[in-house]
Amino acid sequence: MRVLYVEDAELLAGAVKHNLEKQGITTDLANNGEDGLDLAVKDIYDCVILDIMLPKLSGTDILKRMREKNIQTPVIMLSALSEVETKVGHLDKGADDYLAKPFKTAELIARIKAVVRRPKTVDAGIIKYGDLALDKTNATLNGEQLTAKEVEIMTEFMKNPENLISKEHLLVKVWGEGNICDDNYVETYISRIRKLLKRIKSHVKIVTVRGLGYKIMEK
Amino acid sequence: MRVLYVEDAELLAGAVKHNLEKQGITTDLANNGEDGLDLAVKDIYDCVILDIMLPKLSGTDILKRMREKNIQTPVIMLSALSEVETKVGHLDKGADDYLAKPFKTAELIARIKAVVRRPKTVDAGIIKYGDLALDKTNATLNGEQLTAKEVEIMTEFMKNPENLISKEHLLVKVWGEGNICDDNYVETYISRIRKLLKRIKSHVKIVTVRGLGYKIMEK
DNA sequence: GCTAGAACTTAAACCAAACTTAAAATCTTT
DNA sequence: AAAGATTTTAAGTTTGGTTTAAGTTCTAGC
Numbered sequence: 275m276r277v278l279y280v281e282d283a284e285l286l287a288g289a290v291k292h293n294l295e296k297q298g299i300t301t302d303l304a305n306n307g308e309d310g311l312d313l314a315v316k317d318i319y320d321c322v323i324l325d326i327m328l329p330k331l332s333g334t335d336i337l338k339r340m341r342e343k344n345i346q347t348p349v350i351m352l353s354a355l356s357e358v359e360t361k362v363g364h365l366d367k368g369a370d371d372y373l374a375k376p377f378k379t380a381e382l383i384a385r386i387k388a389v390v391r392r393p394k395t396v397d398a399g400i401i402k403y404g405d406l407a408l409d410k411t412n413a414t415l416n417g418e419q420l421t422a423k424e425v426e427i428m429t430e431f432m433k434n435p436e437n438l439i440s441k442e443h444l445l446v447k448v449w450g451e452g453n454i455c456d457d458n459y460v461e462t463y464i465s466r467i468r469k470l471l472k473r474i475k476s477h478v479k480i481v482t483v484r485g486l487g488y489k490i491m492e493k
Numbered sequence: 494m495r496v497l498y499v500e501d502a503e504l505l506a507g508a509v510k511h512n513l514e515k516q517g518i519t520t521d522l523a524n525n526g527e528d529g530l531d532l533a534v535k536d537i538y539d540c541v542i543l544d545i546m547l548p549k550l551s552g553t554d555i556l557k558r559m560r561e562k563n564i565q566t567p568v569i570m571l572s573a574l575s576e577v578e579t580k581v582g583h584l585d586k587g588a589d590d591y592l593a594k595p596f597k598t599a600e601l602i603a604r605i606k607a608v609v610r611r612p613k614t615v616d617a618g619i620i621k622y623g624d625l626a627l628d629k630t631n632a633t634l635n636g637e638q639l640t641a642k643e644v645e646i647m648t649e650f651m652k653n654p655e656n657l658i659s660k661e662h663l664l665v666k667v668w669g670e671g672n673i674c675d676d677n678y679v680e681t682y683i684s685r686i687r688k689l690l691k692r693i694k695s696h697v698k699i700v701t702v703r704g705l706g707y708k709i710m711e712k
Numbered sequence: 713g714c715t716a717g718a719a720c721t722t723a724a725a726c727c728a729a730a731c732t733t734a735a736a737a738t739c740t741t742t
Numbered sequence: 743a744a745a746g747a748t749t750t751t752a753a754g755t756t757t758g759g760t761t762t763a764a765g766t767t768c769t770a771g772c
Contacts, residue, residue, distance in 0.1 A: 370607070388589075412657045413705050421759060422704045465721060484718070484769070640748060678750075684732060703729065703759060
């Protein structure tokens with residue numbers, strides 16, 4: 275088991291690391307938010323423990339960025355503040371548990387185990403942009419069922435939000451290199467997807483850039 | 494959302510019930526362990542909240558009996574004691590979360606939501622979804638006898654409710670890696686299972702996602 | 713404001729994927 | 743070894759995503 279602990283109080287961090295490792299939990303430390311986010315993104319951990327008050331980037335921000343990047347590692351938030359609202363807020367923002375400072379290492383270990391033991395969300399192939407969430411594994415956009423081609427097109431847009439994507443690019447990615455290219459394929463599907471976006475009342479729009487292609491933007 | 498709250502301090506129980514219901518969470522109350530266990534066994538809840546110190550049967554006992562009976566409803570334990578060991582112990586015995594008294598209702602609500610949101614634990618012999626209960630040890634679905642292959646297929650669906658499952662996945666899981674793959678195996682069985690679902694008048698449907706696979710959903 | 717090319721929309725046709733059914737083969741049980 | 747249950751095979755049918763095509767609307771440049 276391997277965890278990341280992002281904490282600026284170095285004395286505390288060292289003590290916790292020592293205690294966790296006594297229990298066989300390898301612990302990486304970061305003493306500021308930027309380094310923490312960096313490690314959380316680069317390396318694979320079983321669990322990430324985030325202090326909220328941190329230099330450079332708060333724990334809340336790290337959590338947010340991680341989930342944006344689609345990293346679904348379990349996260350436990352730590353804070354000296356015991357305000358209930360904060361707790362509620364974090365759990366809703368994608369944290370898996372919350373622990374108030376000061377805490378006993380035994381309790382932290384229990385929480386880590388509980389959180390790691392939970393079955394993984396099957397493989398969160400979810401890409402988010404604006405108010406949209408594309409679930410590639412389930413082929414749904416905000417819960418609406420999509421067809422295979424619709425998924426592939428939306429993937430291209432959502433992987434490159436606000437970036438121009440040419441019809442040729444879509445033809446290659448979705449229909450494959452070999453096939454004869456007819457822009458009307460793309461146009462037909464764009465039309466259908468726009469209808470869908472309107473139906474689900476999304477604020478995200480597919481904008482046409484005449485002669486060049488399309489891009490998605492928030493209204 | 495519907496929860497059961499087992500608590501002998503009636504004043505507290507009433508207040509919590511009131512606050513939960515304000516948030517749209519239907520709350521059943523029991524003021525002793527026996528009634529609590531009874532309700533937990535008979536009715537279907539999204540979450541069960543157990544005080545530990547209770548007349549007749551302790552919260553710990555209720556938890557134990559529930560898990561023995563293979564009821565996998567999420568459980569949150571409450572206690573005035575804040576000893577870490579107790580917390581650790583309960584989490585290891587199958588509780589899903591732990592909250593120390595006194596607590597604020599907002600915090601309880603956050604925990605309930607977090608715990609309900611988690612994907613279901615499955616290893617157990619009985620898996621439930623919607624109005625279906627698949628008993629793997631007896632090979633029955635709502636009492637109807639199933640064949641071995643039918644059980645395995647339903648297991649895959651019910652372990653991942655509302656999630657897309659491809660034919661290839663089913664072929665591997667049910668027929669094994671080595672075998673020659675013919676989608677028609679899956680199709681014939683899906684057809685039979687659909688007939689069965691109709692016969693028992695279940696609200697659960699197997700939905701086809703053309704080109705991608707199947708998923709189960711409540712009508 | 714006119715025009716031509718680009719982009720959009722719609723509906724119908726097509727065809728591979730999915731469904732159903734029943735009979736043959738295989739495995740189990742007595 | 744026969745009876746019964748389950749699984750596999752096969753063939754005919756249906757369905758719906760994709761393609762095709764035709765008509766309409768938009769937009770940039772004159």
